[in-house]
Amino acid sequence: MSWPCCRRSRGVDVGHLTDAAIALGPLLEEAARPDRGGVTTFLGLVRNHQDGRTVLRLEYSAYLPMAEAETDRIIAEAAARWPARVVVRHRVGALVIGDIAVAVVAAAAHRAEAFEACRYVIEELKRRVPVWKKEFYADGTIEWVDPTARPARVERT
Amino acid sequence: MSWPCCRRSRGVDVGHLTDAAIALGPLLEEAARPDRGGVTTFLGLVRNHQDGRTVLRLEYSAYLPMAEAETDRIIAEAAARWPARVVVRHRVGALVIGDIAVAVVAAAAHRAEAFEACRYVIEELKRRVPVWKKEFYADGTIEWVDPTARPARVERT
Amino acid sequence: MPVRVLLFAAYRDAAGREVIDLPLPAPATVAEVLRQLKLAVPGAGALPERPLVAVNQVHARLESPVADGDELALLPPLAGG
Amino acid sequence: MPVRVLLFAAYRDAAGREVIDLPLPAPATVAEVLRQLKLAVPGAGALPERPLVAVNQVHARLESPVADGDELALLPPLAGG
Numbered sequence: 001m002s003w004p005c006c007r008r009s010r011g012v013d014v015g016h017l018t019d020a021a022i023a024l025g026p027l028l029e030e031a032a033r034p035d036r037g038g039v040t041t042f043l044g045l046v047r048n049h050q051d052g053r054t055v056l057r058l059e060y061s062a063y064l065p066m067a068e069a070e071t072d073r074i075i076a077e078a079a080a081r082w083p084a085r086v087v088v089r090h091r092v093g094a095l096v097i098g099d100i101a102v103a104v105v106a107a108a109a110h111r112a113e114a115f116e117a118c119r120y121v122i123e124e125l126k127r128r129v130p131v132w133k134k135e136f137y138a139d140g141t142i143e144w145v146d147p148t149a150r151p152a153r154v155e156r157t
Numbered sequence: 158m159s160w161p162c163c164r165r166s167r168g169v170d171v172g173h174l175t176d177a178a179i180a181l182g183p184l185l186e187e188a189a190r191p192d193r194g195g196v197t198t199f200l201g202l203v204r205n206h207q208d209g210r211t212v213l214r215l216e217y218s219a220y221l222p223m224a225e226a227e228t229d230r231i232i233a234e235a236a237a238r239w240p241a242r243v244v245v246r247h248r249v250g251a252l253v254i255g256d257i258a259v260a261v262v263a264a265a266a267h268r269a270e271a272f273e274a275c276r277y278v279i280e281e282l283k284r285r286v287p288v289w290k291k292e293f294y295a296d297g298t299i300e301w302v303d304p305t306a307r308p309a310r311v312e313r314t
Numbered sequence: 315m316p317v318r319v320l321l322f323a324a325y326r327d328a329a330g331r332e333v334i335d336l337p338l339p340a341p342a343t344v345a346e347v348l349r350q351l352k353l354a355v356p357g358a359g360a361l362p363e364r365p366l367v368a369v370n371q372v373h374a375r376l377e378s379p380v381a382d383g384d385e386l387a388l389l390p391p392l393a394g395g
Numbered sequence: 396m397p398v399r400v401l402l403f404a405a406y407r408d409a410a411g412r413e414v415i416d417l418p419l420p421a422p423a424t425v426a427e428v429l430r431q432l433k434l435a436v437p438g439a440g441a442l443p444e445r446p447l448v449a450v451n452q453v454h455a456r457l458e459s460p461v462a463d464g465d466e467l468a469l470l471p472p473l474a475g476g
Contacts, residue, residue, distance in 0.1 A: 024181065028200070034254050037204035040197065040275075042268060043185070044395045047194035060394070063322055063387055066371035067394075090394060097191050102395045111199060111476075115276055118197075122268065122395060128373065130387070131394030132323035144324040145393040201476045217475070220403055220468055223452035224475075247475060259476045268395075279476060285454065287468070288475030289404035301405040302474040 003064040005092060016071040017062055017131075019093040022100040031087045031107040038111035040118040044102040046095050050145070054138035060092045060101065063130035074124045084108035084117035090131060160221040162249060173228040174219055174288075176250040179257040188244045188264040195268035197275040201259040203252050207302070211295035217249045217258065220287035231281045241265035241274035247288060315340040315382040317347055321358075324390045325365070329357040338380070344369065345376040347386055361388065396421040396463040398428055402439075405471045406446070410438040419461070425450065426457040428467055442469065 005019045024041065032039055048055055067090070075086050087105045095101060102125065106118035126147075133145040162176045181198065189196055205212055224247070232243050244262045252258060259282070263275035283304075290302040319334045326332045336350055344367050352358045366389040367374050380386055400415045407413045417431055425448050433439045447470040448455050461467055 024185075028181075032202060032255070034205035037202050039200040039202060041200070042272070043196040043198070044268070045189060045194050045196060047266070048191035061323060062394075063320065063368070063371075063389065066368055066387065069371050070373075098189070109204070111201070111279065115199070115272070119272055126392065126395040128392070129394050130322065130368065130389050130392060132390060133393040134323070144327070144390065146324075146391045147393055148391045218404060219475075220401065220449070220452075220470065223449055223468065226452050227454075283473065283476040285473070286475050287403065287449065287470050287473060289471060290474040291404070301408075301471060303405075303472045304474055305472045 005064060015068050016088045017064060017067050017090050017092050019091070022089045022091060022103050024100070024103060024105075027087045027089060027103055027105045028107075031085050031105040033085070033107065036085065036107040036109055036114075038109065038114040039105065039107045040111070040114040041106075042102075042104045042118050042122045043100050044122075046097050046099045046101055048097045050135060055097070055135050056138055057094065057096050057136045059094050059134045059136075060090070061132050061134070062090075062092050064092075067129050067131055070129045071125065074121055074128065077124070078106070078117045078121050081120070082106075082108060082113040082117040084113050086117055086121050088121060088125065090125070090129070092131070162221060172225050173245045174221060174224050174247050174249050176248070179246045179248060179260050181257070181260060181262075184244045184246060184260055184262045188242050188262040190242070190264065193242065193264040193266055193271075195266065195271040196262065196264045197268070197271040198263075199259075199261045199275055199279045200257050201279075203254050203256045203258055205254045207292060212254070212292050213295055214251065214253050214293050216251050216291045216293075217247070218289050218291070219247075219249050221249070224286050224288055227286045228282065231278055231285065234281070235263070235274045235278050238277070239263075239265060239270040239274040241270050243274055243278050245278060245282065247282070247286070249288070315342075317342070317380055317383075318385050319347065319351055320385065320387040322387065322390060325361055325388050328360045329355050331355060331357070340382060342380045343376065344374055344378050344380055344386060347380050348376070348388070351388075365389065366391070396423075398423070398461055398464075399466050400428065400432055401466065401468040403468065403470060406442055406469050409441045410436050412436060412438070421463060423461045424457065425455055425459050425461055425467060428461050429457070429469070432469075446470065447473070 078086050084106045090102045104122045106114045108114040235243050241263045247259045261279045263271045265271040317336050321329050368387040398417050402410050449468040
Protein backbone atom coordinates (compact mmCIF):
# COMPACT_ATOMS: atom_id res chain seq x y z
CA MET A 1 0.00 0.00 0.00
CA SER A 2 1.14 3.54 -0.35
CA TRP A 3 0.33 6.55 1.72
CA PRO A 4 1.15 10.03 0.61
CA CYS A 5 4.57 10.81 2.05
CA CYS A 6 4.40 12.76 4.18
CA ARG A 7 1.77 14.27 6.45
CA ARG A 8 0.91 17.87 5.90
CA SER A 9 -1.75 18.12 8.54
CA ARG A 10 0.05 20.72 10.66
CA GLY A 11 0.03 23.70 8.36
CA VAL A 12 3.20 23.78 6.31
CA ASP A 13 4.63 21.03 8.46
CA VAL A 14 5.82 17.96 6.61
CA GLY A 15 5.24 15.59 9.49
CA HIS A 16 7.82 13.61 11.40
CA LEU A 17 8.69 11.38 8.46
CA THR A 18 10.08 12.80 5.28
CA ASP A 19 11.49 11.61 2.01
CA ALA A 20 13.59 14.75 1.64
CA ALA A 21 17.08 15.31 3.06
CA ILE A 22 16.96 16.42 6.69
CA ALA A 23 18.50 19.84 7.34
CA LEU A 24 19.21 20.58 10.98
CA GLY A 25 18.93 24.36 10.77
CA PRO A 26 15.15 24.53 10.26
CA LEU A 27 14.60 21.97 13.03
CA LEU A 28 16.60 24.08 15.48
CA GLU A 29 14.54 27.11 14.45
CA GLU A 30 11.38 25.10 15.00
CA ALA A 31 12.37 23.94 18.49
CA ALA A 32 14.26 26.94 19.86
CA ARG A 33 12.75 30.02 21.44
CA PRO A 34 14.36 32.91 23.28
CA ASP A 35 13.44 31.38 26.63
CA ARG A 36 14.75 27.92 25.78
CA GLY A 37 18.48 28.19 26.32
CA GLY A 38 19.40 24.51 26.26
CA VAL A 39 19.08 22.55 23.03
CA THR A 40 20.08 18.90 22.82
CA THR A 41 20.12 17.24 19.43
CA PHE A 42 20.57 13.64 18.42
CA LEU A 43 21.44 12.80 14.84
CA GLY A 44 21.48 9.25 13.57
CA LEU A 45 23.73 9.13 10.52
CA VAL A 46 23.96 6.30 8.01
CA ARG A 47 27.11 4.38 8.90
CA ASN A 48 29.38 2.61 6.46
CA HIS A 49 29.47 -0.62 8.44
CA GLN A 50 27.12 -2.92 10.30
CA ASP A 51 28.23 -5.99 12.21
CA GLY A 52 31.57 -5.87 10.40
CA ARG A 53 30.06 -5.65 6.90
CA THR A 54 30.49 -2.69 4.59
CA VAL A 55 27.24 -0.90 3.87
CA LEU A 56 26.91 1.02 0.60
CA ARG A 57 23.45 2.47 0.98
CA LEU A 58 20.09 1.75 2.52
CA GLU A 59 16.37 2.22 2.25
CA TYR A 60 14.01 3.09 5.05
CA SER A 61 10.36 2.19 4.75
CA ALA A 62 7.60 2.86 7.24
CA TYR A 63 4.02 2.18 8.17
CA LEU A 64 3.55 5.88 7.63
CA PRO A 65 0.28 6.81 9.34
CA MET A 66 1.18 4.75 12.42
CA ALA A 67 4.75 6.09 12.42
CA GLU A 68 3.37 9.63 12.47
CA ALA A 69 0.84 8.83 15.17
CA GLU A 70 3.33 6.94 17.35
CA THR A 71 5.86 9.77 17.06
CA ASP A 72 3.11 12.20 18.08
CA ARG A 73 2.44 10.05 21.14
CA ILE A 74 6.12 9.89 22.09
CA ILE A 75 6.53 13.64 21.77
CA ALA A 76 3.41 14.18 23.88
CA GLU A 77 4.81 11.84 26.55
CA ALA A 78 8.08 13.78 26.59
CA ALA A 79 6.21 17.08 26.81
CA ALA A 80 4.25 15.75 29.78
CA ARG A 81 7.43 14.73 31.60
CA TRP A 82 9.73 17.64 30.78
CA PRO A 83 9.09 21.30 29.92
CA ALA A 84 10.73 20.82 26.55
CA ARG A 85 9.79 21.30 22.92
CA VAL A 86 10.81 18.29 20.86
CA VAL A 87 11.03 18.13 17.08
CA VAL A 88 11.58 14.85 15.22
CA ARG A 89 12.40 14.04 11.61
CA HIS A 90 12.97 10.55 10.24
CA ARG A 91 13.93 9.85 6.66
CA VAL A 92 12.19 7.32 4.47
CA GLY A 93 13.37 6.23 1.05
CA ALA A 94 16.91 5.82 -0.27
CA LEU A 95 19.85 7.06 1.81
CA VAL A 96 23.62 7.02 1.35
CA ILE A 97 26.47 6.95 3.88
CA GLY A 98 26.58 10.07 6.00
CA ASP A 99 22.95 11.04 5.42
CA ILE A 100 20.93 12.06 8.45
CA ALA A 101 18.52 9.16 9.04
CA VAL A 102 16.89 10.66 12.12
CA ALA A 103 17.07 13.96 13.96
CA VAL A 104 15.65 14.68 17.41
CA VAL A 105 15.89 18.23 18.73
CA ALA A 106 14.83 19.03 22.30
CA ALA A 107 14.83 22.62 23.50
CA ALA A 108 14.24 23.57 27.12
CA ALA A 109 15.07 26.29 29.60
CA HIS A 110 17.56 23.98 31.34
CA ARG A 111 20.00 21.55 29.87
CA ALA A 112 19.09 18.57 32.05
CA GLU A 113 15.57 18.65 30.64
CA ALA A 114 16.80 19.02 27.09
CA PHE A 115 19.12 16.02 27.45
CA GLU A 116 16.51 13.84 29.13
CA ALA A 117 13.71 14.68 26.70
CA CYS A 118 15.99 14.11 23.69
CA ARG A 119 17.22 10.78 25.00
CA TYR A 120 13.71 9.63 25.87
CA VAL A 121 12.38 10.43 22.42
CA ILE A 122 15.14 8.68 20.46
CA GLU A 123 14.96 5.60 22.70
CA GLU A 124 11.18 5.33 22.39
CA LEU A 125 11.32 6.09 18.69
CA LYS A 126 13.66 3.18 18.09
CA ARG A 127 11.54 0.94 20.28
CA ARG A 128 8.09 1.87 19.01
CA VAL A 129 7.97 3.68 15.66
CA PRO A 130 7.29 1.30 12.75
CA VAL A 131 10.23 1.94 10.44
CA TRP A 132 12.35 -0.67 8.69
CA LYS A 133 15.79 -0.53 7.19
CA LYS A 134 17.03 -2.47 4.18
CA GLU A 135 20.80 -2.45 3.89
CA PHE A 136 22.76 -2.93 0.65
CA TYR A 137 26.20 -4.39 1.33
CA ALA A 138 29.44 -4.18 -0.62
CA ASP A 139 29.32 -7.95 -1.16
CA GLY A 140 26.12 -7.56 -3.16
CA THR A 141 23.77 -8.90 -0.52
CA ILE A 142 20.68 -7.04 0.65
CA GLU A 143 19.05 -7.49 4.05
CA TRP A 144 16.25 -6.22 6.19
CA VAL A 145 17.97 -5.17 9.41
CA ASP A 146 16.79 -7.05 12.50
CA PRO A 147 18.18 -5.33 15.60
CA THR A 148 16.67 -8.05 17.81
CA ALA A 149 18.89 -10.66 16.17
CA ARG A 150 22.09 -8.80 17.02
CA PRO A 151 24.38 -8.90 20.02
CA ALA A 152 23.17 -6.50 22.70
CA ARG A 153 26.08 -4.11 22.19
CA VAL A 154 25.17 -3.51 18.59
CA GLU A 155 21.46 -3.48 19.27
CA ARG A 156 21.84 -0.17 21.08
CA THR A 157 23.23 1.56 18.03
CA MET B 158 45.82 41.34 30.13
CA SER B 159 44.99 40.26 26.66
CA TRP B 160 45.77 37.05 24.86
CA PRO B 161 45.34 36.67 21.15
CA CYS B 162 41.86 35.27 20.64
CA CYS B 163 41.93 32.49 19.79
CA ARG B 164 44.40 29.64 19.67
CA ARG B 165 45.60 28.61 16.26
CA SER B 166 47.95 25.90 17.40
CA ARG B 167 46.13 23.04 15.71
CA GLY B 168 46.60 23.89 12.08
CA VAL B 169 43.67 25.95 10.83
CA ASP B 170 41.81 25.21 14.04
CA VAL B 171 40.63 28.24 15.95
CA GLY B 172 40.70 26.55 19.34
CA HIS B 173 37.77 25.84 21.60
CA LEU B 174 37.07 29.50 22.31
CA THR B 175 36.15 31.87 19.55
CA ASP B 176 35.06 35.44 19.13
CA ALA B 177 33.24 34.60 15.89
CA ALA B 178 29.65 33.33 15.58
CA ILE B 179 29.43 29.58 16.08
CA ALA B 180 28.09 27.65 13.10
CA LEU B 181 27.02 24.10 13.85
CA GLY B 182 27.61 22.67 10.37
CA PRO B 183 31.42 22.79 10.45
CA LEU B 184 31.46 21.31 13.96
CA LEU B 185 29.35 18.37 12.83
CA GLU B 186 31.73 17.86 9.92
CA GLU B 187 34.66 17.98 12.30
CA ALA B 188 33.19 15.40 14.69
CA ALA B 189 31.40 13.03 12.34
CA ARG B 190 32.95 10.17 10.38
CA PRO B 191 31.34 7.41 8.37
CA ASP B 192 31.79 4.97 11.24
CA ARG B 193 30.31 7.30 13.85
CA GLY B 194 26.57 6.96 13.41
CA GLY B 195 25.40 8.64 16.60
CA VAL B 196 25.93 12.37 17.06
CA THR B 197 24.69 14.17 20.16
CA THR B 198 24.92 17.94 20.26
CA PHE B 199 24.32 20.40 23.03
CA LEU B 200 23.80 24.06 22.22
CA GLY B 201 23.66 26.71 24.89
CA LEU B 202 21.77 29.68 23.48
CA VAL B 203 21.61 33.16 24.97
CA ARG B 204 18.26 33.41 26.70
CA ASN B 205 16.17 36.51 27.04
CA HIS B 206 15.61 36.10 30.76
CA GLN B 207 17.56 35.23 33.88
CA ASP B 208 16.02 34.87 37.32
CA GLY B 209 12.94 36.71 36.11
CA ARG B 210 14.84 39.65 34.62
CA THR B 211 14.89 40.53 30.94
CA VAL B 212 18.32 40.18 29.39
CA LEU B 213 19.17 42.31 26.34
CA ARG B 214 22.68 41.10 25.59
CA LEU B 215 25.76 39.76 27.27
CA GLU B 216 29.51 39.53 27.14
CA TYR B 217 31.59 36.46 27.79
CA SER B 218 35.18 36.85 28.90
CA ALA B 219 37.67 34.11 29.63
CA TYR B 220 41.09 33.29 31.03
CA LEU B 221 41.85 32.19 27.52
CA PRO B 222 44.97 30.01 27.76
CA MET B 223 43.59 28.16 30.78
CA ALA B 224 40.15 27.87 29.17
CA GLU B 225 41.76 26.22 26.13
CA ALA B 226 43.89 23.93 28.27
CA GLU B 227 41.05 22.95 30.61
CA THR B 228 38.77 22.21 27.65
CA ASP B 229 41.56 20.05 26.17
CA ARG B 230 41.72 18.14 29.46
CA ILE B 231 37.95 17.63 29.59
CA ILE B 232 37.84 16.35 26.01
CA ALA B 233 40.73 13.99 26.76
CA GLU B 234 38.89 12.66 29.82
CA ALA B 235 35.78 12.05 27.71
CA ALA B 236 37.85 10.32 25.02
CA ALA B 237 39.36 8.05 27.68
CA ARG B 238 35.92 7.07 29.00
CA TRP B 239 33.95 6.76 25.76
CA PRO B 240 34.95 5.94 22.19
CA ALA B 241 33.68 9.31 21.03
CA ARG B 242 35.05 12.31 19.21
CA VAL B 243 34.06 15.53 20.95
CA VAL B 244 34.27 19.03 19.51
CA VAL B 245 33.68 22.13 21.63
CA ARG B 246 33.22 25.80 20.78
CA HIS B 247 32.56 28.55 23.30
CA ARG B 248 31.97 32.16 22.36
CA VAL B 249 33.77 35.07 23.94
CA GLY B 250 32.91 38.71 23.39
CA ALA B 251 29.53 40.34 22.80
CA LEU B 252 26.45 38.15 22.20
CA VAL B 253 22.77 38.85 21.62
CA ILE B 254 19.64 36.82 22.40
CA GLY B 255 19.52 33.59 20.44
CA ASP B 256 23.25 33.42 19.74
CA ILE B 257 24.99 30.11 20.31
CA ALA B 258 27.09 30.62 23.43
CA VAL B 259 28.46 27.09 23.53
CA ALA B 260 28.32 24.04 21.29
CA VAL B 261 29.38 20.52 22.23
CA VAL B 262 29.26 17.84 19.54
CA ALA B 263 29.96 14.20 20.42
CA ALA B 264 30.10 11.59 17.68
CA ALA B 265 30.34 7.88 18.39
CA ALA B 266 29.44 4.56 16.87
CA HIS B 267 26.61 4.15 19.39
CA ARG B 268 24.18 6.69 20.69
CA ALA B 269 24.61 5.90 24.40
CA GLU B 270 28.27 6.88 24.14
CA ALA B 271 27.48 10.02 22.19
CA PHE B 272 24.91 11.13 24.79
CA GLU B 273 27.15 10.35 27.74
CA ALA B 274 30.26 12.00 26.30
CA CYS B 275 28.30 15.11 25.31
CA ARG B 276 26.69 15.42 28.72
CA TYR B 277 29.99 14.86 30.52
CA VAL B 278 31.75 17.56 28.53
CA ILE B 279 29.11 20.26 28.98
CA GLU B 280 28.81 19.53 32.71
CA GLU B 281 32.57 19.65 33.25
CA LEU B 282 32.90 22.68 31.02
CA LYS B 283 30.44 24.62 33.14
CA ARG B 284 32.15 23.44 36.31
CA ARG B 285 35.78 23.95 35.33
CA VAL B 286 36.40 26.19 32.32
CA PRO B 287 37.24 29.78 33.34
CA VAL B 288 34.63 31.80 31.47
CA TRP B 289 32.55 34.64 32.87
CA LYS B 290 29.32 36.20 31.75
CA LYS B 291 28.29 39.81 32.10
CA GLU B 292 24.59 40.35 31.55
CA PHE B 293 23.00 43.61 30.42
CA TYR B 294 19.39 43.87 31.62
CA ALA B 295 16.43 45.78 30.26
CA ASP B 296 16.33 47.86 33.46
CA GLY B 297 19.74 49.28 32.63
CA THR B 298 21.70 47.30 35.20
CA ILE B 299 24.74 45.20 34.37
CA GLU B 300 25.93 42.19 36.35
CA TRP B 301 28.57 39.51 36.40
CA VAL B 302 26.57 36.30 36.60
CA ASP B 303 27.24 34.20 39.69
CA PRO B 304 25.64 30.78 39.29
CA THR B 305 26.69 29.83 42.83
CA ALA B 306 24.49 32.57 44.24
CA ARG B 307 21.36 31.23 42.55
CA PRO B 308 18.74 28.74 43.65
CA ALA B 309 19.79 25.20 42.74
CA ARG B 310 17.10 24.88 40.07
CA VAL B 311 18.44 27.81 38.12
CA GLU B 312 22.06 26.91 38.77
CA ARG B 313 21.70 23.91 36.47
CA THR B 314 20.86 26.08 33.49
CA MET C 315 -16.47 -9.70 9.48
CA PRO C 316 -13.80 -8.25 7.15
CA VAL C 317 -10.40 -7.45 8.64
CA ARG C 318 -7.60 -5.82 6.70
CA VAL C 319 -4.12 -7.15 7.39
CA LEU C 320 -1.05 -5.14 6.43
CA LEU C 321 2.37 -6.72 6.01
CA PHE C 322 5.62 -4.77 6.00
CA ALA C 323 9.26 -5.12 5.04
CA ALA C 324 10.51 -8.70 5.53
CA TYR C 325 6.99 -10.00 6.28
CA ARG C 326 5.69 -8.52 3.05
CA ASP C 327 8.56 -10.13 1.16
CA ALA C 328 7.86 -13.49 2.85
CA ALA C 329 4.13 -13.45 2.14
CA GLY C 330 4.45 -11.88 -1.30
CA ARG C 331 1.56 -9.59 -0.35
CA GLU C 332 1.20 -6.27 1.40
CA VAL C 333 -2.54 -6.04 1.94
CA ILE C 334 -4.76 -9.00 2.72
CA ASP C 335 -8.48 -8.73 3.41
CA LEU C 336 -9.59 -11.66 5.55
CA PRO C 337 -13.18 -12.67 6.35
CA LEU C 338 -13.32 -13.76 9.99
CA PRO C 339 -15.95 -14.93 12.47
CA ALA C 340 -16.53 -12.19 15.06
CA PRO C 341 -15.38 -11.72 17.74
CA ALA C 342 -11.73 -12.41 17.06
CA THR C 343 -8.33 -11.73 18.57
CA VAL C 344 -5.06 -10.80 16.91
CA ALA C 345 -3.91 -14.38 17.46
CA GLU C 346 -6.94 -15.73 15.62
CA VAL C 347 -6.37 -13.39 12.66
CA LEU C 348 -2.75 -14.50 12.54
CA ARG C 349 -3.81 -18.17 12.52
CA GLN C 350 -6.29 -17.58 9.69
CA LEU C 351 -3.71 -15.60 7.75
CA LYS C 352 -1.21 -18.44 7.88
CA LEU C 353 -3.90 -20.79 6.53
CA ALA C 354 -5.00 -18.43 3.76
CA VAL C 355 -1.63 -17.15 2.53
CA PRO C 356 1.06 -19.79 1.87
CA GLY C 357 4.05 -17.44 2.36
CA ALA C 358 2.66 -16.26 5.68
CA GLY C 359 3.56 -19.58 7.23
CA ALA C 360 7.08 -18.24 7.69
CA LEU C 361 5.92 -15.42 9.99
CA PRO C 362 7.00 -15.81 13.60
CA GLU C 363 4.71 -17.21 16.29
CA ARG C 364 4.49 -13.91 18.13
CA PRO C 365 5.16 -10.99 15.79
CA LEU C 366 4.90 -7.36 16.84
CA VAL C 367 1.37 -6.21 15.95
CA ALA C 368 -0.67 -3.04 15.75
CA VAL C 369 -4.42 -2.61 15.58
CA ASN C 370 -5.62 0.61 13.99
CA GLN C 371 -2.11 2.06 14.19
CA VAL C 372 -1.62 1.41 17.89
CA HIS C 373 0.68 -1.28 19.28
CA ALA C 374 -1.37 -4.27 20.40
CA ARG C 375 -0.93 -7.78 21.80
CA LEU C 376 -1.86 -11.19 20.46
CA GLU C 377 -4.74 -11.25 22.94
CA SER C 378 -6.08 -7.88 21.78
CA PRO C 379 -9.58 -7.93 20.24
CA VAL C 380 -10.07 -7.26 16.56
CA ALA C 381 -13.38 -5.74 15.45
CA ASP C 382 -15.20 -5.35 12.18
CA GLY C 383 -13.24 -3.15 9.79
CA ASP C 384 -10.11 -2.99 11.94
CA GLU C 385 -6.70 -2.57 10.33
CA LEU C 386 -4.26 -5.13 11.70
CA ALA C 387 -0.57 -4.59 10.96
CA LEU C 388 2.14 -7.21 11.36
CA LEU C 389 5.40 -5.44 12.13
CA PRO C 390 8.82 -7.00 11.59
CA PRO C 391 11.48 -6.03 14.16
CA LEU C 392 11.65 -2.22 14.09
CA ALA C 393 14.84 -0.69 12.76
CA GLY C 394 14.30 3.05 12.74
CA GLY C 395 16.75 5.69 13.87
CA MET D 396 60.37 35.62 44.65
CA PRO D 397 58.08 37.29 42.09
CA VAL D 398 54.60 35.86 41.59
CA ARG D 399 52.17 37.14 38.99
CA VAL D 400 48.54 37.33 40.10
CA LEU D 401 45.76 37.57 37.53
CA LEU D 402 42.30 38.87 38.39
CA PHE D 403 39.25 38.29 36.25
CA ALA D 404 35.72 39.58 35.76
CA ALA D 405 34.14 40.73 39.05
CA TYR D 406 37.45 40.36 40.94
CA ARG D 407 39.23 42.56 38.43
CA ASP D 408 36.48 45.16 38.78
CA ALA D 409 36.72 45.00 42.58
CA ALA D 410 40.51 45.33 42.67
CA GLY D 411 40.70 47.81 39.82
CA ARG D 412 43.62 45.78 38.46
CA GLU D 413 44.02 42.77 36.21
CA VAL D 414 47.70 41.90 36.66
CA ILE D 415 49.59 42.30 39.92
CA ASP D 416 53.21 41.27 40.39
CA LEU D 417 53.83 40.49 44.04
CA PRO D 418 57.22 39.93 45.68
CA LEU D 419 56.86 37.09 48.18
CA PRO D 420 59.10 35.14 50.55
CA ALA D 421 59.61 31.61 49.20
CA PRO D 422 58.19 29.07 49.74
CA ALA D 423 54.59 30.25 49.67
CA THR D 424 51.09 28.83 49.28
CA VAL D 425 48.11 30.20 47.39
CA ALA D 426 46.64 31.28 50.72
CA GLU D 427 49.77 33.29 51.53
CA VAL D 428 49.71 35.01 48.14
CA LEU D 429 46.07 35.86 48.68
CA ARG D 430 46.85 37.32 52.11
CA GLN D 431 49.65 39.46 50.70
CA LEU D 432 47.48 40.58 47.82
CA LYS D 433 44.78 41.85 50.16
CA LEU D 434 47.42 43.87 52.02
CA ALA D 435 49.00 45.29 48.87
CA VAL D 436 45.91 46.12 46.86
CA PRO D 437 43.12 48.00 48.65
CA GLY D 438 40.29 46.83 46.40
CA ALA D 439 41.38 43.19 46.84
CA GLY D 440 40.06 43.25 50.39
CA ALA D 441 36.62 42.55 48.96
CA LEU D 442 37.70 39.20 47.47
CA PRO D 443 36.18 36.18 49.16
CA GLU D 444 38.04 34.16 51.82
CA ARG D 445 38.31 31.09 49.60
CA PRO D 446 38.11 32.04 45.94
CA LEU D 447 38.50 29.54 43.11
CA VAL D 448 42.19 29.61 42.12
CA ALA D 449 44.47 28.29 39.39
CA VAL D 450 48.25 28.01 39.38
CA ASN D 451 49.84 27.99 35.95
CA GLN D 452 46.43 27.46 34.31
CA VAL D 453 45.48 24.43 36.38
CA HIS D 454 42.84 24.48 39.12
CA ALA D 455 44.54 24.58 42.53
CA ARG D 456 43.67 24.82 46.20
CA LEU D 457 44.49 27.41 48.84
CA GLU D 458 47.07 24.98 50.25
CA SER D 459 48.78 24.49 46.87
CA PRO D 460 52.42 25.65 46.71
CA VAL D 461 53.37 28.66 44.62
CA ALA D 462 56.90 28.78 43.18
CA ASP D 463 59.11 31.45 41.70
CA GLY D 464 57.60 32.82 38.48
CA ASP D 465 54.26 31.05 38.89
CA GLU D 466 51.11 32.57 37.45
CA LEU D 467 48.34 32.57 40.05
CA ALA D 468 44.82 33.29 38.82
CA LEU D 469 41.89 34.23 41.05
CA LEU D 470 38.69 33.05 39.40
CA PRO D 471 35.24 34.43 40.20
CA PRO D 472 32.38 31.90 40.07
CA LEU D 473 32.50 30.37 36.59
CA ALA D 474 29.60 31.16 34.29
CA GLY D 475 30.42 29.56 30.97
CA GLY D 476 28.07 27.59 28.77
